[in-house]
Amino acid sequence: MTDTTTTPTATPTATPTVALLGTGIMGTGMARNTAAAGLPLTVWNRTRAKAEPLADVAAVADTPADAVRGADVVVVMLMDADAVLDVLEQASPGLEDGAVVVQTSTIGPEGTRRVAAWAAERGVALLDAPVLGTKGPAEQGKLVVLAAGPATAREKARPVLEAVGARTVEQGEVGEGSALKLACNNLVATLVEGIAESLVLARALGVDPHLVLEAVRGGAMDAPYVQLKGTAMLDDALDDAAFPLAGAAKDTRLIVEAATAAGVRLEVAEAVQRRFAAAVEAGQGGADLAATYRAPR
Numbered sequence: 111m112t113d114t115t116t117t118p119t120a121t122p123t124a125t126p127t128v129a130l131l132g133t134g135i136m137g138t139g140m141a142r143n144t145a146a147a148g149l150p151l152t153v154w155n156r157t158r159a160k161a162e163p164l165a166d167v168a169a170v171a172d173t174p175a176d177a178v179r180g181a182d183v184v185v186v187m188l189m190d191a192d193a194v195l196d197v198l199e200q201a202s203p204g205l206e207d208g209a210v211v212v213q214t215s216t217i218g219p220e221g222t223r224r225v226a227a228w229a230a231e232r233g234v235a236l237l238d239a240p241v242l243g244t245k246g247p248a249e250q251g252k253l254v255v256l257a258a259g260p261a262t263a264r265e266k267a268r269p270v271l272e273a274v275g276a277r278t279v280e281q282g283e284v285g286e287g288s289a290l291k292l293a294c295n296n297l298v299a300t301l302v303e304g305i306a307e308s309l310v311l312a313r314a315l316g317v318d319p320h321l322v323l324e325a326v327r328g329g330a331m332d333a334p335y336v337q338l339k340g341t342a343m344l345d346d347a348l349d350d351a352a353f354p355l356a357g358a359a360k361d362t363r364l365i366v367e368a369a370t371a372a373g374v375r376l377e378v379a380e381a382v383q384r385r386f387a388a389a390v391e392a393g394q395g396g397a398d399l400a401a402t403y404r405a406p407r
């Protein structure tokens with residue numbers, strides 16, 4: 111548990127009871143940190159075997175409705191908007207009056223509009239709260255939460271956001287969190303593809319690609335991600351995914367769709383989208399997004 115960047119009010123928040131739907135790579139770490147913060151927790155996952163390792167810190171529910179019964183805050187961490195809507199619909203019979211749904215999956219502004227319509231129809235308070243950071247930050251409680259939605263919902267969810275995140279970037283209306291998330295993930299995707307192409311180019315020109323990482327090390331062009339992902343590419347240490355390529359491919363699709371809907375053309379993002387889609391097609395979807403490096407080109 112760590113600081114929040116800004117806090118909407120100074121009023122102390124009561125300890126909420128929490129349900130977390132989706133214990134994949136991200137949800138598992140978030141669940142552990144929620145429980146470690148002393149918040150009573152129930153988890154649910156479609157593949158129950160992935161939720162059971164959390165039984166030492168949380169109740170494991172059989173259904174989404176069972177998971178959310180009695181919960182003040184319902185955290186959703188699933189793959190895409192269709193999964194989120196499907197699972198929320200399944201959870202619906204158990205949702206308590208006044209419960210806040212904290213939607214943390216990456217689903218883009220359009221997916222968030224669909225979830226907001228669902229929430230409005232049922233009178234459920236919604237926080238649009240996607241997260242920055244991969245498996246490591248999720249396990250360490252060091253995500254950056256991009257929280258948009260009503261102040262009352264943010265206040266109720268605050269103990270959970272503080273448990274899973276190092277910082278919360280407070281925004282305004284539902285949809286703004288998901289928009290900011292896509293802008294940030296465009297940087298992630300284009301950076302990773304840029305690293306991969308620089309290493310491929312060095313090798314193609316007869317230069318040891320390790321020298322690319324050595325040459326930029328510590329300079330203005332360097333970034334922790336350049337060394338981390340560049341080294342993983344060169345060591346072919348790509349199978350233990352921090353951020354699976356299939357998820358990154360989904361995000362590049364959301365980025366290009368959102369840009370097109372907003373009337374701008376992102377030519378680099380479009381190229382990265384094609385590249386990631388081809389890498390998934392080549393069987394790299396379950397590997398880390400840095401596996402774009404080893405897919406044929």
Ligand SMILES: NC(=O)c1ccc[n+]([C@@H]2O[C@H](COP(=O)([O-])OP(=O)(O)OC[C@H]3O[C@@H](n4cnc5c(N)ncnc54)[C@H](OP(=O)(O)O)[C@@H]3O)[C@@H](O)[C@H]2O)c1
Pocket residue numbers: 132133134135136137155156157158160187188189190192193196197214215216217241242243244245352353354357358361
């Ligand atoms: N990994 C990252 O670095 C990262 C960082 C920030 C945000 N995100 C976003 O966080 C979300 C989760 O990513 P992850 O990396 O944790 O992926 P993951 O490990 O593949 O987990 C995906 C989760 O979604 C569930 N799911 C998928 N389709 C479903 C459906 N139709 N119905 C019910 N459940 C379904 C999976 O259930 P099963 O276990 O049954 O398959 C699993 O719990 C994605 O939106 C991703 O873009 C990921």
